[in-house]
Amino acid sequence: MRRVPIRAAHLAVASFLAVMSPSAAAGQAAPLVLEARSGSAVPLGSFDDGVRPGEGTGAGFSFGLGFAYSGSGRRTTTFGFAQHRFPCRDAGCRVGESWVATAFDVGVRLNLATSGDVIPWIRLAGLAARTELDAHPDYRGDVTELGFGGEAGIGLYIGAFESVALNPGVRAAAVNTGLPGGGVLRMRYLVADLGLAVAF
8 A cells, every 4th residue: 555655644634724724714705605793883973963854863783694705816795784773862753762774785895815814804885775764753654765875894804613704893884865755864874793704
């Protein structure tokens, strides 16, 4: 029986360990990744402290689900949805209730490294969103018109174990949606959340 050279055996073992390491999990994120995210959405500008209908809200719970597809190089295509709750405080809102905004996004994430335990990234995306207005007595049962906007974010892709990774990030979003009967709800907000990513 032919003996395998020691150097070749060492190379095979090292290659296997590299594939199974967190570095590989962090670097691969490909070809398809399913990601669940949860965190907080924080209103900005007049959406936080304004007095027009729909303004005067607070920070609330945010969650989302999405997919990412990584081709060659550093670019990753992302798509998914997120739902954000903004508790009402002013402008005729019913205290204790919330606006519920649902947004669908398509974007591109640029990985600033291609391997390693921790990979920083930046992301730009387009948004389409509608907001449920039940929290306002004048809009019971109504939703806003479909509005469009965008978001920009930064974060870290952190290898955890094999094909599982953590993906914390922060993003800023801007969406304008039409109110029933006229007027515009200008939603400006930050989302800080943590994603759990599973690569296939």
